[in-house]
Amino acid sequence: FHFAPSISLGAKGFHVIKEEADREAAEERKKFATLEKKGIIAQLGTIIAHEAKQPIATLTNYLQIFKMYLDRKNDNDAFSKDVFENMENQVSRLNTLVNSVRNFAKQKQNPQxxxxxxxxxxxxxxxxxxxxxxxxxxxxxxxxxxxxxxxxxxxxxxxxxxxxxxxxxxxxxxxxxxxxxxxxxxxxxxxxxxxxxxxxxxxxxxxxxxxxxxxxxxxxxxxxxxxxxxxxxxxxxxxxxxxxxxxxxxxxxxxxxxxxxxxxxxx
Structure with missing residues:
Protein backbone atom coordinates (compact mmCIF):
# COMPACT_ATOMS: atom_id res chain seq x y z
CA PHE A 1 0.00 0.00 0.00
CA HIS A 2 1.11 3.51 -0.71
CA PHE A 3 0.03 6.39 1.44
CA ALA A 4 0.10 10.00 0.28
CA PRO A 5 2.24 12.13 2.54
CA SER A 6 0.24 14.15 5.02
CA ILE A 7 0.35 17.91 4.77
CA SER A 8 0.29 19.93 7.94
CA LEU A 9 -0.81 23.50 7.34
CA GLY A 10 -1.06 24.62 10.90
CA ALA A 11 -3.29 27.35 12.27
CA LYS A 12 -1.56 30.07 10.24
CA GLY A 13 -1.92 28.11 6.98
CA PHE A 14 -5.63 27.48 7.54
CA HIS A 15 -6.07 31.17 8.36
CA VAL A 16 -4.46 32.18 5.04
CA ILE A 17 -6.63 29.71 3.10
CA LYS A 18 -9.77 30.97 4.86
CA GLU A 19 -8.88 34.59 4.05
CA GLU A 20 -8.38 33.69 0.39
CA ALA A 21 -11.68 31.80 0.27
CA ASP A 22 -13.49 34.72 1.94
CA ARG A 23 -11.95 37.13 -0.54
CA GLU A 24 -13.02 35.02 -3.53
CA ALA A 25 -16.52 34.66 -2.08
CA ALA A 26 -16.74 38.43 -1.60
CA GLU A 27 -15.67 38.99 -5.21
CA GLU A 28 -18.33 36.58 -6.45
CA ARG A 29 -21.02 38.28 -4.36
CA LYS A 30 -19.88 41.60 -5.77
CA LYS A 31 -20.18 40.32 -9.36
CA PHE A 32 -23.66 38.92 -8.73
CA ALA A 33 -24.74 42.19 -7.09
CA THR A 34 -23.43 44.10 -10.11
CA LEU A 35 -25.32 41.82 -12.49
CA GLU A 36 -28.49 42.26 -10.45
CA LYS A 37 -28.07 46.03 -10.45
CA LYS A 38 -27.50 46.08 -14.20
CA GLY A 39 -30.57 43.90 -14.75
CA ILE A 40 -32.80 46.21 -12.72
CA ILE A 41 -31.49 49.36 -14.41
CA ALA A 42 -31.76 47.70 -17.84
CA GLN A 43 -35.44 47.06 -17.16
CA LEU A 44 -35.92 50.65 -16.06
CA GLY A 45 -34.10 51.81 -19.17
CA THR A 46 -36.45 49.79 -21.36
CA ILE A 47 -39.48 51.29 -19.62
CA ILE A 48 -38.11 54.83 -19.93
CA ALA A 49 -37.27 54.30 -23.60
CA HIS A 50 -40.79 53.05 -24.25
CA GLU A 51 -42.45 55.93 -22.39
CA ALA A 52 -40.15 58.53 -23.96
CA LYS A 53 -41.44 57.91 -27.47
CA GLN A 54 -44.58 60.01 -26.99
CA PRO A 55 -42.88 63.09 -25.43
CA ILE A 56 -40.24 63.02 -28.17
CA ALA A 57 -42.93 62.87 -30.85
CA THR A 58 -44.70 65.80 -29.15
CA LEU A 59 -41.47 67.84 -29.04
CA THR A 60 -40.87 67.11 -32.73
CA ASN A 61 -44.36 68.29 -33.63
CA TYR A 62 -44.02 71.48 -31.59
CA LEU A 63 -40.68 72.22 -33.24
CA GLN A 64 -42.29 71.95 -36.65
CA ILE A 65 -45.18 74.18 -35.54
CA PHE A 66 -42.69 76.70 -34.13
CA LYS A 67 -40.78 76.70 -37.42
CA MET A 68 -43.99 77.34 -39.38
CA TYR A 69 -44.88 80.16 -36.97
CA LEU A 70 -41.51 81.87 -37.49
CA ASP A 71 -41.77 81.48 -41.27
CA ARG A 72 -45.21 83.13 -41.31
CA LYS A 73 -43.97 86.01 -39.17
CA ASN A 74 -40.88 86.41 -41.37
CA ASP A 75 -38.98 86.53 -38.09
CA ASN A 76 -36.60 83.71 -38.86
CA ASP A 77 -33.36 85.53 -38.05
CA ALA A 78 -29.95 83.81 -37.92
CA PHE A 79 -30.03 83.35 -34.15
CA SER A 80 -33.51 81.77 -34.15
CA LYS A 81 -32.54 79.53 -37.05
CA ASP A 82 -29.40 78.35 -35.25
CA VAL A 83 -31.30 77.64 -32.01
CA PHE A 84 -34.02 75.77 -33.88
CA GLU A 85 -31.53 73.62 -35.82
CA ASN A 86 -29.65 72.70 -32.64
CA MET A 87 -32.88 71.75 -30.89
CA GLU A 88 -34.00 69.71 -33.89
CA ASN A 89 -30.66 67.88 -34.08
CA GLN A 90 -30.67 67.01 -30.38
CA VAL A 91 -34.27 65.77 -30.43
CA SER A 92 -33.40 63.65 -33.47
CA ARG A 93 -30.38 62.21 -31.63
CA LEU A 94 -32.53 61.47 -28.59
CA ASN A 95 -35.06 59.68 -30.78
CA THR A 96 -32.29 57.57 -32.35
CA LEU A 97 -30.95 56.71 -28.91
CA VAL A 98 -34.38 55.64 -27.69
CA ASN A 99 -34.83 53.44 -30.75
CA SER A 100 -31.44 51.85 -30.13
CA VAL A 101 -32.37 51.07 -26.53
CA ARG A 102 -35.66 49.54 -27.64
CA ASN A 103 -33.90 47.44 -30.29
CA PHE A 104 -31.35 46.28 -27.74
CA ALA A 105 -34.12 45.26 -25.36
CA LYS A 106 -35.74 43.28 -28.18
CA GLN A 107 -32.35 41.73 -29.05
CA LYS A 108 -32.47 43.45 -32.42
CA GLN A 109 -29.24 44.84 -33.82
CA ASN A 110 -29.08 47.84 -36.09
CA PRO A 111 -27.54 46.93 -39.45
CA GLN A 112 -23.80 47.41 -39.80
Whole structure:
Protein backbone atom coordinates (compact mmCIF):
# COMPACT_ATOMS: atom_id res chain seq x y z
CA PHE A 1 0.00 0.00 0.00
CA HIS A 2 1.11 3.51 -0.71
CA PHE A 3 0.03 6.39 1.44
CA ALA A 4 0.10 10.00 0.28
CA PRO A 5 2.24 12.13 2.54
CA SER A 6 0.24 14.15 5.02
CA ILE A 7 0.35 17.91 4.77
CA SER A 8 0.29 19.93 7.94
CA LEU A 9 -0.81 23.50 7.34
CA GLY A 10 -1.06 24.62 10.90
CA ALA A 11 -3.29 27.35 12.27
CA LYS A 12 -1.56 30.07 10.24
CA GLY A 13 -1.92 28.11 6.98
CA PHE A 14 -5.63 27.48 7.54
CA HIS A 15 -6.07 31.17 8.36
CA VAL A 16 -4.46 32.18 5.04
CA ILE A 17 -6.63 29.71 3.10
CA LYS A 18 -9.77 30.97 4.86
CA GLU A 19 -8.88 34.59 4.05
CA GLU A 20 -8.38 33.69 0.39
CA ALA A 21 -11.68 31.80 0.27
CA ASP A 22 -13.49 34.72 1.94
CA ARG A 23 -11.95 37.13 -0.54
CA GLU A 24 -13.02 35.02 -3.53
CA ALA A 25 -16.52 34.66 -2.08
CA ALA A 26 -16.74 38.43 -1.60
CA GLU A 27 -15.67 38.99 -5.21
CA GLU A 28 -18.33 36.58 -6.45
CA ARG A 29 -21.02 38.28 -4.36
CA LYS A 30 -19.88 41.60 -5.77
CA LYS A 31 -20.18 40.32 -9.36
CA PHE A 32 -23.66 38.92 -8.73
CA ALA A 33 -24.74 42.19 -7.09
CA THR A 34 -23.43 44.10 -10.11
CA LEU A 35 -25.32 41.82 -12.49
CA GLU A 36 -28.49 42.26 -10.45
CA LYS A 37 -28.07 46.03 -10.45
CA LYS A 38 -27.50 46.08 -14.20
CA GLY A 39 -30.57 43.90 -14.75
CA ILE A 40 -32.80 46.21 -12.72
CA ILE A 41 -31.49 49.36 -14.41
CA ALA A 42 -31.76 47.70 -17.84
CA GLN A 43 -35.44 47.06 -17.16
CA LEU A 44 -35.92 50.65 -16.06
CA GLY A 45 -34.10 51.81 -19.17
CA THR A 46 -36.45 49.79 -21.36
CA ILE A 47 -39.48 51.29 -19.62
CA ILE A 48 -38.11 54.83 -19.93
CA ALA A 49 -37.27 54.30 -23.60
CA HIS A 50 -40.79 53.05 -24.25
CA GLU A 51 -42.45 55.93 -22.39
CA ALA A 52 -40.15 58.53 -23.96
CA LYS A 53 -41.44 57.91 -27.47
CA GLN A 54 -44.58 60.01 -26.99
CA PRO A 55 -42.88 63.09 -25.43
CA ILE A 56 -40.24 63.02 -28.17
CA ALA A 57 -42.93 62.87 -30.85
CA THR A 58 -44.70 65.80 -29.15
CA LEU A 59 -41.47 67.84 -29.04
CA THR A 60 -40.87 67.11 -32.73
CA ASN A 61 -44.36 68.29 -33.63
CA TYR A 62 -44.02 71.48 -31.59
CA LEU A 63 -40.68 72.22 -33.24
CA GLN A 64 -42.29 71.95 -36.65
CA ILE A 65 -45.18 74.18 -35.54
CA PHE A 66 -42.69 76.70 -34.13
CA LYS A 67 -40.78 76.70 -37.42
CA MET A 68 -43.99 77.34 -39.38
CA TYR A 69 -44.88 80.16 -36.97
CA LEU A 70 -41.51 81.87 -37.49
CA ASP A 71 -41.77 81.48 -41.27
CA ARG A 72 -45.21 83.13 -41.31
CA LYS A 73 -43.97 86.01 -39.17
CA ASN A 74 -40.88 86.41 -41.37
CA ASP A 75 -38.98 86.53 -38.09
CA ASN A 76 -36.60 83.71 -38.86
CA ASP A 77 -33.36 85.53 -38.05
CA ALA A 78 -29.95 83.81 -37.92
CA PHE A 79 -30.03 83.35 -34.15
CA SER A 80 -33.51 81.77 -34.15
CA LYS A 81 -32.54 79.53 -37.05
CA ASP A 82 -29.40 78.35 -35.25
CA VAL A 83 -31.30 77.64 -32.01
CA PHE A 84 -34.02 75.77 -33.88
CA GLU A 85 -31.53 73.62 -35.82
CA ASN A 86 -29.65 72.70 -32.64
CA MET A 87 -32.88 71.75 -30.89
CA GLU A 88 -34.00 69.71 -33.89
CA ASN A 89 -30.66 67.88 -34.08
CA GLN A 90 -30.67 67.01 -30.38
CA VAL A 91 -34.27 65.77 -30.43
CA SER A 92 -33.40 63.65 -33.47
CA ARG A 93 -30.38 62.21 -31.63
CA LEU A 94 -32.53 61.47 -28.59
CA ASN A 95 -35.06 59.68 -30.78
CA THR A 96 -32.29 57.57 -32.35
CA LEU A 97 -30.95 56.71 -28.91
CA VAL A 98 -34.38 55.64 -27.69
CA ASN A 99 -34.83 53.44 -30.75
CA SER A 100 -31.44 51.85 -30.13
CA VAL A 101 -32.37 51.07 -26.53
CA ARG A 102 -35.66 49.54 -27.64
CA ASN A 103 -33.90 47.44 -30.29
CA PHE A 104 -31.35 46.28 -27.74
CA ALA A 105 -34.12 45.26 -25.36
CA LYS A 106 -35.74 43.28 -28.18
CA GLN A 107 -32.35 41.73 -29.05
CA LYS A 108 -32.47 43.45 -32.42
CA GLN A 109 -29.24 44.84 -33.82
CA ASN A 110 -29.08 47.84 -36.09
CA PRO A 111 -27.54 46.93 -39.45
CA GLN A 112 -23.80 47.41 -39.80
CA UNK A 113 -22.81 49.38 -42.89
CA UNK A 114 -19.71 50.91 -44.42
CA UNK A 115 -18.73 53.70 -42.02
CA UNK A 116 -15.92 56.24 -42.01
CA UNK A 117 -14.29 56.23 -38.57
CA UNK A 118 -12.71 59.64 -39.25
CA UNK A 119 -16.10 61.28 -39.86
CA UNK A 120 -17.71 59.48 -36.92
CA UNK A 121 -14.95 60.63 -34.57
CA UNK A 122 -15.22 64.23 -35.79
CA UNK A 123 -19.00 64.10 -35.33
CA UNK A 124 -18.59 62.76 -31.78
CA UNK A 125 -16.22 65.63 -30.96
CA UNK A 126 -18.71 68.18 -32.32
CA UNK A 127 -21.53 66.66 -30.29
CA UNK A 128 -19.35 66.70 -27.18
CA UNK A 129 -18.67 70.39 -27.67
CA UNK A 130 -22.38 71.07 -28.25
CA UNK A 131 -23.67 69.14 -25.23
CA UNK A 132 -21.02 69.71 -22.54
CA UNK A 133 -21.28 73.26 -21.11
CA UNK A 134 -17.85 73.18 -19.42
CA UNK A 135 -15.97 71.64 -22.33
CA UNK A 136 -14.38 74.97 -23.35
CA UNK A 137 -11.85 74.71 -20.50
CA UNK A 138 -10.54 71.42 -21.88
CA UNK A 139 -8.14 71.60 -24.81
CA UNK A 140 -9.26 69.05 -27.41
CA UNK A 141 -7.02 67.94 -30.24
CA UNK A 142 -7.74 65.43 -33.01
CA UNK A 143 -4.85 64.02 -35.00
CA UNK A 144 -5.35 61.64 -37.91
CA UNK A 145 -2.99 60.98 -40.78
CA UNK A 146 -5.82 59.08 -42.44
CA UNK A 147 -8.27 60.91 -44.67
CA UNK A 148 -10.70 58.00 -44.44
CA UNK A 149 -10.89 54.92 -42.21
CA UNK A 150 -13.59 52.57 -43.45
CA UNK A 151 -15.05 50.03 -41.02
CA UNK A 152 -18.18 47.90 -40.88
CA UNK A 153 -20.32 49.35 -38.11
CA UNK A 154 -23.60 50.69 -36.85
CA UNK A 155 -22.75 54.41 -37.18
CA UNK A 156 -24.87 55.61 -34.26
CA UNK A 157 -23.64 52.94 -31.83
CA UNK A 158 -20.02 53.57 -32.81
CA UNK A 159 -20.49 57.31 -32.32
CA UNK A 160 -22.08 56.62 -28.92
CA UNK A 161 -19.04 54.55 -27.92
CA UNK A 162 -16.58 57.26 -28.96
CA UNK A 163 -18.69 60.03 -27.41
CA UNK A 164 -18.76 58.14 -24.11
CA UNK A 165 -14.95 57.84 -24.12
CA UNK A 166 -14.62 61.53 -24.97
CA UNK A 167 -17.09 62.63 -22.31
CA UNK A 168 -15.46 60.56 -19.58
CA UNK A 169 -12.03 61.86 -20.61
CA UNK A 170 -13.16 65.47 -20.73
CA UNK A 171 -14.88 65.27 -17.35
CA UNK A 172 -11.83 63.67 -15.74
CA UNK A 173 -9.47 66.21 -17.31
CA UNK A 174 -11.71 69.15 -16.41
CA UNK A 175 -12.03 68.09 -12.76
CA UNK A 176 -8.26 67.75 -12.25
CA UNK A 177 -6.63 71.03 -13.26
CA UNK A 178 -3.99 71.24 -10.52
CA UNK A 179 -1.18 70.15 -12.87
CA UNK A 180 -1.83 72.61 -15.67
CA UNK A 181 -4.28 72.94 -18.52
CA UNK A 182 -6.61 69.95 -18.95
CA UNK A 183 -6.07 68.09 -22.21
CA UNK A 184 -8.00 65.61 -24.30
CA UNK A 185 -6.08 64.10 -27.21
CA UNK A 186 -7.69 61.95 -29.87
CA UNK A 187 -5.51 60.07 -32.34
CA UNK A 188 -6.46 57.72 -35.16
CA UNK A 189 -3.94 55.51 -36.92
CA UNK A 190 -3.56 52.32 -38.93
CA UNK A 191 -2.16 49.27 -37.16
CA UNK A 192 1.27 47.94 -38.13
CA UNK A 193 -0.28 44.93 -39.86
CA UNK A 194 -2.64 47.20 -41.86
CA UNK A 195 -5.60 45.10 -40.73
CA UNK A 196 -7.24 47.45 -38.23
CA UNK A 197 -7.54 51.03 -37.04
CA UNK A 198 -6.51 52.18 -33.58
CA UNK A 199 -8.35 55.08 -31.95
CA UNK A 200 -6.68 56.53 -28.85
CA UNK A 201 -8.47 58.88 -26.45
CA UNK A 202 -6.00 60.33 -23.96
CA UNK A 203 -6.92 62.63 -21.09
CA UNK A 204 -5.04 64.30 -18.29
CA UNK A 205 -6.18 63.73 -14.72
CA UNK A 206 -5.30 62.03 -11.48
CA UNK A 207 -2.73 59.25 -11.25
CA UNK A 208 -4.50 55.94 -11.69
CA UNK A 209 -3.73 53.16 -9.25
CA UNK A 210 -3.67 49.50 -10.22
CA UNK A 211 -7.02 49.18 -8.45
CA UNK A 212 -8.50 52.03 -10.50
CA UNK A 213 -7.37 50.43 -13.76
CA UNK A 214 -8.64 47.01 -12.73
CA UNK A 215 -12.06 48.56 -12.05
CA UNK A 216 -12.08 49.98 -15.58
CA UNK A 217 -11.82 46.50 -17.05
CA UNK A 218 -13.97 44.73 -14.45
CA UNK A 219 -17.67 43.96 -14.74
CA UNK A 220 -19.57 47.22 -14.71
CA UNK A 221 -17.83 48.93 -11.78
CA UNK A 222 -17.43 52.68 -12.09
CA UNK A 223 -14.30 54.55 -11.03
CA UNK A 224 -16.45 57.59 -10.27
CA UNK A 225 -17.76 57.91 -6.70
CA UNK A 226 -21.29 58.60 -7.98
CA UNK A 227 -21.11 56.42 -11.08
CA UNK A 228 -23.22 53.35 -11.77
CA UNK A 229 -20.68 51.70 -14.05
CA UNK A 230 -23.21 51.38 -16.84
CA UNK A 231 -21.37 53.67 -19.27
CA UNK A 232 -18.39 51.34 -19.42
CA UNK A 233 -20.65 48.30 -19.69
CA UNK A 234 -22.50 49.89 -22.61
CA UNK A 235 -19.37 50.78 -24.58
CA UNK A 236 -17.86 47.35 -23.91
CA UNK A 237 -21.05 45.81 -25.29
CA UNK A 238 -20.87 48.04 -28.38
CA UNK A 239 -17.21 47.14 -28.90
CA UNK A 240 -18.05 43.43 -28.65
CA UNK A 241 -20.83 43.76 -31.23
CA UNK A 242 -18.28 45.25 -33.63
CA UNK A 243 -15.59 42.67 -32.86
CA UNK A 244 -13.43 45.52 -31.52
CA UNK A 245 -10.93 45.51 -28.66
CA UNK A 246 -11.27 48.12 -25.92
CA UNK A 247 -8.48 48.74 -23.41
CA UNK A 248 -7.33 51.26 -20.80
CA UNK A 249 -3.86 52.20 -19.55
CA UNK A 250 -2.70 54.86 -17.11
CA UNK A 251 -0.64 57.89 -18.13
CA UNK A 252 2.66 58.51 -16.34
CA UNK A 253 1.63 62.12 -15.65
CA UNK A 254 -1.88 61.18 -14.57
CA UNK A 255 -5.00 60.36 -16.51
CA UNK A 256 -6.00 57.54 -18.83
CA UNK A 257 -5.43 56.39 -22.39
CA UNK A 258 -8.40 54.50 -23.84
CA UNK A 259 -7.70 52.47 -26.96
CA UNK A 260 -10.20 51.10 -29.46
CA UNK A 261 -8.97 48.67 -32.10
CA UNK A 262 -11.45 47.85 -34.88
CA UNK A 263 -10.96 45.89 -38.10
CA UNK A 264 -10.48 47.77 -41.35
CA UNK A 265 -13.09 47.23 -44.04
CA UNK A 266 -11.40 46.30 -47.30
CA UNK A 267 -13.50 47.29 -50.30
Missing amino acids: VKTDLVLITQKAIRNLEATEPDIEKVKISFNSKLKTALVLADPFSLELLILNLLRNGAQEAGSNTAKGSPILKVELSLSNDNKSFILLVENSGKLMTDKDLSRLVSLGESVKPDGLGLGLSIIRGIADLHGADLGFTGRDKGGVIASLRIDQLHV
